[in-house]
Each structure stands twice: as structure tokens, then as C-alpha cells.
Amino acid sequence: MGSPGLNNWNKVQRLGITEPISWSGPTEFDVIKTHELEKYLAVVGLYESQEEAVSREEVLGRLDQIVKLWVKSISRAKGLNEQMVQEANAKIFTFGSYRLGVHGPGADIDTLCVGPRHATREEDFFGELHKMLSESPEVTELHPVPDAHVPVMKFKFSGVSIDLLYAKLSLWVVPEDLDISQDSILQNVDEQTVRSLNGCRVTDQILCLVPNIQNFRTTLRCMRFWAKRRGVYSNVSGFLGGINWALLVARICQLYPNALPNMLVSRFFRVYTQWRWPNPVMLCDIEDSSLGLQVWDPRRYPKDKFHLMPIITPAYPCMNSSYNVSSSTLRIMTEEFQRGNEMCETMEANKADWNTLFELYPFFEVYKNYLQIDVTAANVDDLRKWKGWVESRLRQLTLKIERYTFNMLQCHPHPGDFSDKSKPFHCCYFMGLQRKQGVQAKEGEQFDIRLTVEEFKHAVGMYTLRKPGMEIHVSHVKRRNIPNFVFPGGIRPLRPSKLAGESKRVLESKVRCQPEADKSTEAVLDGVDDRRKRKREDDNVPTTMGSLKCSPVNSIAPCSTKSNEVVRDSPPVGLLSATDVSSSTKEAESLAIEKIMSGPYVAHQAFPEELEELEDDFENRNQVKDLLGSSKGGPMESSTAKEVVTDTSIDGAGPCSGLRSKGSLEELETDELAAKLSNGIHSTSTAQRKPLIRLNFTSLAKATDKREQLK
Structure with missing residues (x-):
């Protein structure tokens, strides 16, 4: 009571x-x-100090002064009369976590500059204002991104990280008491302004709609x-x-x-x-x-x-x-x-x-197999741009793998990146891999994602601002060979025999990589599916799956789901x-x-991802497919095989023949493909090798029987 x-x-x-x-x-x-x-929440450091709060307020006030000087300067340069110049105004609004009041120490401040109709985005905002900011001693790490879906200027102002958007209104004069929550503010503005205003308008509405x-x-x-x-x-x-x-x-x-x-x-x-x-x-x-x-x-x-x-x-x-x-x-x-x-x-x-x-969440403990995507560049500025581009495309790799394996192969992308301090200008991303839970695998069932990985690298390589030194490599790495730099302090924690509270499901998988010259070999990976098993309704639904070889070149039939x-x-x-x-x-x-859960909207899915993201992939896919040839016949042969896979089997059958151990990574690429791509479509690197990976999941029951026999 x-x-x-x-x-x-x-x-x-x-x-x-x-x-x-x-x-x-x-x-x-x-x-x-x-x-x-x-x-x-206070003990773990989610609240900023009073000194930092005051510093943020001062930064926002100083930024507001700068944009007001900027708009008067460009008004005078455009030939407006002195009265119009004096009335010219621009205003700074905040949104996101800062406006909601949930930001923590060191967090970015999402800001919006609202300007009049004669202050353009390309020439004035990314031109003159960028110049003013670059000349200010308070501003560092200035990085404009004019081609983004929502154009933004990123910088630090007196050490405070700022993301600054721009909205060009249809008004000649921006009033100081402007209310951007009114729908009329959206009249006669371009799409980029609508998107830029959206953050502030949504944030303010949320605060109005909570009790x-x-x-x-x-x-x-x-x-x-x-x-x-x-x-x-x-x-x-x-x-x-x-x-x-x-x-x-x-x-x-x-x-x-x-x-x-x-x-x-x-x-x-x-x-x-x-x-x-x-x-x-x-x-x-x-x-x-x-x-x-x-x-x-x-x-x-x-x-x-x-x-x-x-x-x-x-x-x-x-x-x-x-x-x-x-x-x-x-x-x-x-x-x-x-x-x-x-x-x-x-x-x-x-x-x-x-x-x-x-x-x-113990990300590097719950899977046995991971994809590692390494990104390198020639300098800090190039790495920041290249890394941002690659990160924005990683989601497509997940979508492609899901689509071309009929959702049977599942990816778990790690939301952050890691950096190997021993390598200059380097970062990497990881994805955990597992077969779909609750579905019995059939012997010989294969998920061929070679073309999928190849398409992803080709799409990333089309970056319009790419410079020499911007490289990307996709590798397979087993759990036991995860690099130490991903762990806190660079120290790998001791792995308990059984994760507390984590139910382990062991599945077998195989990866076919390009072997040494004219040899067809297979590398057996540790079971991909070691994901935490939790209570789910579909676990109790008997599911049968016929013999299926999932290859990205197969046509995809819509999976009609009635909601x-x-x-x-x-x-x-x-x-x-x-x-x-x-x-x-x-x-x-x-x-x-x-x-x-009510509303007049009929929820109907035809594909487990947005078509918009992938509808442009088919032309690219055909280009890559022509170079790689059919994947149905197994691994491609090469006269020069470079990277190899580690030599281990989970079922106790012994090492795979024809394999050479090379460190902890399994590079999924060959020189032959790199040569073909450099002579045909745009290559991501003349020295870069192209990925080959095929996952082959064997029967769970058979794998379990083998392990029991070994015991």
C-alpha cells in the first residue's frame, strides 16, 4: 500500500x-x-556539471551572435538597402537530446540556423558562414557535409561539439520571436529545409505531448x-x-x-x-x-x-x-x-x-563467427570522411545478406567502431552471424554470400570523394581470434565455460574460400549460431525446411505476410x-x-526490407555477377590464391586439407578478382582482393551426435 x-x-x-x-x-x-x-544515473555520469551547462549556454549565445552578423553581411553584399540590412536576422534553435534535456557530458548539440529567403544554403551558408567560422579562433574541426540527406556543418566551438543545420524560410525578415511549430513556416520552402526544420518541430511536439x-x-x-x-x-x-x-x-x-x-x-x-x-x-x-x-x-x-x-x-x-x-x-x-x-x-x-x-551486452561472446570490415585512409581528415561513408552503407550489407538468403542467415551489426592503435588511420566494424533460430538445417544447405559481399564493396568503392589510401577489407574472424583491441584496455577477458544467463545453441557452418592454385577446399567454421536463446513464440512452432541452396543469383519470391x-x-x-x-x-x-495498437493502417509486408534501399542494386549485381561467374559450381579457381582460413573444426573431424593458417583473420579475397575488376568496372583498390564467402550449415542433430560421440 x-x-x-x-x-x-x-x-x-x-x-x-x-x-x-x-x-x-x-x-x-x-x-x-x-x-x-x-x-x-548520476553515479554512472549521465548528468553534466553546472560548469559545463553554463559553457554550453555561452557557446549557443556566441553562435547566435555569429549568424546574426553573417546574415547582415550577406544582406549588404547582395545590395539590400540599409534599413533591410539592419532588420536582417537569423536565429539559432536547438533540438535533439539537448532540447529534450537528456544530454550528457560531452554530448553534441544539435542546432538549426533559420535564415531569410535571400540567404542561400550553397553560396551563403556553406560559403560565407563557413568562411566566418573557419576564421574564428573558437572553432575547430570544421567539417561541412553539404551533400547529406540533411545538409550539416559539424565543428567544435570552444570545445563543444556542434551539428549545425540550415533552414531558408520564405520570409524577408526572420522575427526574433519566430514560432517554427506553426505549419505555415513550411510554405514555399525546399525539401532540405523541411527536413532541417523537422528535428526542431518534432522535439517541441514531444515535449508538448508528454504529461x-x-x-x-x-x-x-x-x-x-x-x-x-x-x-x-x-x-x-x-x-x-x-x-x-x-x-x-x-x-x-x-x-x-x-x-x-x-x-x-x-x-x-x-x-x-x-x-x-x-x-x-x-x-x-x-x-x-x-x-x-x-x-x-x-x-x-x-x-x-x-x-x-x-x-x-x-x-x-x-x-x-x-x-x-x-x-x-x-x-x-x-x-x-x-x-x-x-x-x-x-x-x-x-x-x-x-x-x-x-x-x-557481451557481443563478442555470443557468436562464434563474425564479419570484420576494416577501413583505412591516408590521413585523419580522409579517415573521417571515408569512415562516415562506409558506416552509412553498412546497413545495406545487412539488408543484402537478409534478402539474398531469404532471411535464413541473420546479421547482428555492432553499433560502434573500433580502432587498432598500432595501425595509423584505421577503424573497423563487426557483424555477428547466425542461422535463423527455430529452423532445422538440412545437410548440405548453403548460403552463398560471396556476391553479396562483393556488391557491397563495389558500392562503397563508388564514393565520389574517394582519394588514394581509402581502402576497405572484409574478413571472417572466429570468436577466439577476435583482435584484442576491441576489448577494454586491450585485454581479452577470460571466457567462462558458460555465459551467465545465456543459453548457447551450437550450429555448424562452413565457409568456402579460394584455396591455393587449382585446389577445391572447404574451411569449417565454428557454429555461427551462439546467440542468446530467449523465450519466443515461434520456437514452439514446428518448422520444416526443404533442401534449399540460397544463392544471391536466385530470384527472390515475395514473402507475403498477412497482418x-x-x-x-x-x-x-x-x-x-x-x-x-x-x-x-x-x-x-x-x-x-x-x-x-489501433489505427486505420493496414500493415502488409512483401519483403523484409525497404525496396528503396535495394532497387538500384540489380544493375550493379549483374555487373559483379558477370565478372564472378555462376556461384553454383562452388568456389572459383585461381592461379594465385593469397589469403587462407584458420584450420579448425568444431565437430572433431580434424583439420581441413589444403589450408594454411594466417593469423586470426580470414581474408575473403583473391587477386584474380581484383585484376578482373580493375579491367572492367570501377575497382575499390588495385591492391585489394575481393571477398569470397560461402556459409554451409549442416544438420544440428548430426553435429550434436558427433559431439556426443567425441565425449
């Missing part, structure tokens, strides 16, 4: 597209656990920290970024308007564990405007039907903020939501604390006790969650 004072909570104004699940206020337990959470801003902020800090610890915080990698997590948390705040962060965190996992994607998460109704800008609507726009995890922005024009999510990353996040729900239930029973929820149509006009949800954890209350809450 909570204290009387804690239970006297009044209903607040209803926010959101449905009634709340519960109006209940906090109990004494919620108050205690929330205090513990706030203390925990208690302080509780929202604490909960969002918690969820952002949790997502980073569990490796699911990265929009570019196909997971969720800051705006996505903010929208998900805001919706939970709407559903439990009087709850404290302890309960909001718990209900976050409970709701999204039961959420039936691709039902969209929305903070408000999607409204069209007379401006005619396209909004997210799968009923009208076919491409919107292929989004797997729609999280819709609340400001016009409403868009899906999570279109980067793939089937593999959705699966990983769904499993993490399930784990979070289990941890919260354990905490409610006083059998765990916050440390358990925030346990670091339930949801209707918004449902009766109001009954009020529930927010702290009653009895099975009957949970059942009633589950029914309420089911009703919340």
Missing part, C-alpha cells in the same frame, strides 16, 4: 490517440526505486543508457537512435500519465514486448495539411508498407523515424525488450537491482491498477495494450 499522499493523484489531460492504460499514481515502492534509479516532462526526461535517460549498454542504440546500424527512443518513451508516458520513472521503465518493456510490429507507434493522429507534403501512410504509399517498425513523428509532415530497422535488428531489439521485461519483473520481486538491467487490420474506433480502455502484478491484472493490461 502506498501512503495516502502518494495516492491522491488527479487525472491530467488525456494525451495521445487512446485512453491511458492506467491513471494510477506511484506507490512507496515506486518512489524508492525511482530514487535509486536517479542516483544510479510530465521531468518523469519523461528521467525515463528517457534511463532507456538511452540501457539501449547503449545492450548495443541497440544506433540509427545508422539499423537499430534506434535518439529520436526513436524519445518517441517510444513518450508513448509510455501517455499511457501511464501519473507514473514515476520506475514504473514507466517497467511498463516500457511490458508494452513493447507485447507490441505487434509493424503496428505503428504514434503520439498523435496523422494529419494532412493543405501544404501537400507527403506524410507516412501505407494505404497510399506502397513503400511505407515495407517498414518493419514504424515509429511516427508527431509534427507535420509525419514520417516514419525508424525506416532503417531491418528484420535482423528488429529481432534483436524484440529479444532485448523481452529480457528487459524479465529483469523488471525480477526487480519487482526484489531479486535484482538496476545493475542487472544495465548489464553490458491483422487494426481499427481505431475501439471502446475506451478500462482503468487498471498500475502496481498490481497479479496474473489477472497483467492479463487485463495485455488486453488494453492490444486495443492500443
Whole structure:
């Protein structure tokens, strides 16, 4: 029982597209656990100091002064009369984590410069303002990105990282009290301005649509920290970024308007564990405007039907903020939501604390096989540009592998990069590999991803700003040979015989790499599927899979998935006790969650990824295919085989013949392919070898029998 004072909570104004699940206020337990959470977040360093907060304010004030001087300067240069020059104005707005109030020490500040109609983006913003910033002693590491989807200038101002966007309005004079939340601000502006304004407009709408801003902020800090610890915080990698997590948390705040962060965190996992994607998460109704800008609507726009995890922005024009999510990353996040729900239930029973929820995800322990993508350049500036380009394309590698193996081979991209300090201007990315869980493998079943990896490298090599020294290499590396520099302090931790709380599933796999001259060999990899096994409904569904050789040159048949149509006009949800954890209350809450997933949108998927991302790949694929030849006949022969694979088998059958050990990496490339590409299509490097990889998954039952015999 909570204290009387804690239970006297009044209903607040209803926010959101449905009634709340519960109006209940906090109990004494919620108050205690929330205090513990706030203390925990402070101890791990998620709050900036007062000195840093003041420094940020000063930087923003100084930046605002600079853009005001800039707009007057260009107004005078363009021949405007003196009165117009004096009235000319530009204004700085903030958005993202800083505007939401959840930024931490050293975080970037997302800023927007709003200027008048005569201040152009190309000539004035990326020209004159860039020049002014470059001449300022306070500005360092200035890096303009004018060709980005949302053009941006990145720099540090007195040590504070700034991302500066530009919006050119149709106004001759920008008023100091400008309200950019009004839809009229979007009249007669270009698409880049709409995108640039979107960040500020969405951020402001979120703060208007949550019932208690302080509780929202604490909960969002918690969820952002949790997502980073569990490796699911990265929009570019196909997971969720800051705006996505903010929208998900805001919706939970709407559903439990009087709850404290302890309960909001718990209900976050409970709701999204039961959420039936691709039902969209929305903070408000999607409204069209007379401006005619396209909004997210799968009923009208076919491409919107292929989004797997729609999280819709609340400001016009409403868009899906999570279109980067793939089937593999959705699966990983769904499993993490399930784990979070289990941890919260354990905490409610006083059998765990916050440390358990925030346990670091052991990425380099849960798989046996990884792809390593190494990126190098000639200098720091080139590496920054090249790395950014490669990172933006990594998601396509995941999508390609999923598509051309019919989702049978799953990728888990690590959201961050690593650097080998012994190598100058180097960084690398990793992807865990596993066969789809719950599906019995047939003997001889193969997943040939040679062309897929080749296409990816070819696409990356088409970078228009590429310079000599910008190289990319794709390697296979086993878990036991993961380089030490990825671990904290460069020290590999001792691996326990069994991961605590992690269920291990061992699958066998084979990789065929180009052997020495005129020899056909196979390298047996450790089982790819060592991913954490969690409770899932489809684990109990018997699945049979016929003989299938998945090759990227095969045609792909649409996988028609029939989804339930949801209707918004449902009766109001009954009020529930927010702290009653009895099975009957949970059942009633589950029914309420089911009703919340409502709307007039028919969720229908034809492919497990956006067609937009891959529709231009077929011409490129045919080019690469012509050079590589058919993959059905096994590995290509080469007169000069360079890189080889490690010499180990998991089933105790002994080493593979014809293989030479070469360190911890398995480079999947040959000189012959490099020569062919240099004579045909654009090559990524004259000295670079091209990848060959074929995964061959054998029967799980057979592998298990062999291991038992060896014991």
C-alpha cells in the first residue's frame, strides 16, 4: 500500500490517440526505486556539471551572435538597402537530446540556423558562414557535409561539439520571436529545409505531448543508457537512435500519465514486448495539411508498407523515424525488450537491482563467427570522411545478406567502431552471424554470400570523394581470434565455460574460400549460431525446411505476410491498477495494450526490407555477377590464391586439407578478382582482393551426435 499522499493523484489531460492504460499514481515502492534509479544515473555520469551547462549556454549565445552578423553581411553584399540590412536576422534553435534535456557530458548539440529567403544554403551558408567560422579562433574541426540527406556543418566551438543545420524560410525578415511549430513556416520552402526544420518541430511536439516532462526526461535517460549498454542504440546500424527512443518513451508516458520513472521503465518493456510490429507507434493522429507534403501512410504509399517498425513523428509532415530497422535488428531489439521485461519483473520481486538491467551486452561472446570490415585512409581528415561513408552503407550489407538468403542467415551489426592503435588511420566494424533460430538445417544447405559481399564493396568503392589510401577489407574472424583491441584496455577477458544467463545453441557452418592454385577446399567454421536463446513464440512452432541452396543469383519470391487490420474506433480502455502484478491484472493490461495498437493502417509486408534501399542494386549485381561467374559450381579457381582460413573444426573431424593458417583473420579475397575488376568496372583498390564467402550449415542433430560421440 502506498501512503495516502502518494495516492491522491488527479487525472491530467488525456494525451495521445487512446485512453491511458492506467491513471494510477506511484506507490512507496515506486518512489524508492525511482530514487535509486536517479542516483544510479548520476553515479554512472549521465548528468553534466553546472560548469559545463553554463559553457554550453555561452557557446549557443556566441553562435547566435555569429549568424546574426553573417546574415547582415550577406544582406549588404547582395545590395539590400540599409534599413533591410539592419532588420536582417537569423536565429539559432536547438533540438535533439539537448532540447529534450537528456544530454550528457560531452554530448553534441544539435542546432538549426533559420535564415531569410535571400540567404542561400550553397553560396551563403556553406560559403560565407563557413568562411566566418573557419576564421574564428573558437572553432575547430570544421567539417561541412553539404551533400547529406540533411545538409550539416559539424565543428567544435570552444570545445563543444556542434551539428549545425540550415533552414531558408520564405520570409524577408526572420522575427526574433519566430514560432517554427506553426505549419505555415513550411510554405514555399525546399525539401532540405523541411527536413532541417523537422528535428526542431518534432522535439517541441514531444515535449508538448508528454504529461510530465521531468518523469519523461528521467525515463528517457534511463532507456538511452540501457539501449547503449545492450548495443541497440544506433540509427545508422539499423537499430534506434535518439529520436526513436524519445518517441517510444513518450508513448509510455501517455499511457501511464501519473507514473514515476520506475514504473514507466517497467511498463516500457511490458508494452513493447507485447507490441505487434509493424503496428505503428504514434503520439498523435496523422494529419494532412493543405501544404501537400507527403506524410507516412501505407494505404497510399506502397513503400511505407515495407517498414518493419514504424515509429511516427508527431509534427507535420509525419514520417516514419525508424525506416532503417531491418528484420535482423528488429529481432534483436524484440529479444532485448523481452529480457528487459524479465529483469523488471525480477526487480519487482526484489531479486535484482538496476545493475542487472544495465548489464553490458557481451557481443563478442555470443557468436562464434563474425564479419570484420576494416577501413583505412591516408590521413585523419580522409579517415573521417571515408569512415562516415562506409558506416552509412553498412546497413545495406545487412539488408543484402537478409534478402539474398531469404532471411535464413541473420546479421547482428555492432553499433560502434573500433580502432587498432598500432595501425595509423584505421577503424573497423563487426557483424555477428547466425542461422535463423527455430529452423532445422538440412545437410548440405548453403548460403552463398560471396556476391553479396562483393556488391557491397563495389558500392562503397563508388564514393565520389574517394582519394588514394581509402581502402576497405572484409574478413571472417572466429570468436577466439577476435583482435584484442576491441576489448577494454586491450585485454581479452577470460571466457567462462558458460555465459551467465545465456543459453548457447551450437550450429555448424562452413565457409568456402579460394584455396591455393587449382585446389577445391572447404574451411569449417565454428557454429555461427551462439546467440542468446530467449523465450519466443515461434520456437514452439514446428518448422520444416526443404533442401534449399540460397544463392544471391536466385530470384527472390515475395514473402507475403498477412497482418491483422487494426481499427481505431475501439471502446475506451478500462482503468487498471498500475502496481498490481497479479496474473489477472497483467492479463487485463495485455488486453488494453492490444486495443492500443489501433489505427486505420493496414500493415502488409512483401519483403523484409525497404525496396528503396535495394532497387538500384540489380544493375550493379549483374555487373559483379558477370565478372564472378555462376556461384553454383562452388568456389572459383585461381592461379594465385593469397589469403587462407584458420584450420579448425568444431565437430572433431580434424583439420581441413589444403589450408594454411594466417593469423586470426580470414581474408575473403583473391587477386584474380581484383585484376578482373580493375579491367572492367570501377575497382575499390588495385591492391585489394575481393571477398569470397560461402556459409554451409549442416544438420544440428548430426553435429550434436558427433559431439556426443567425441565425449
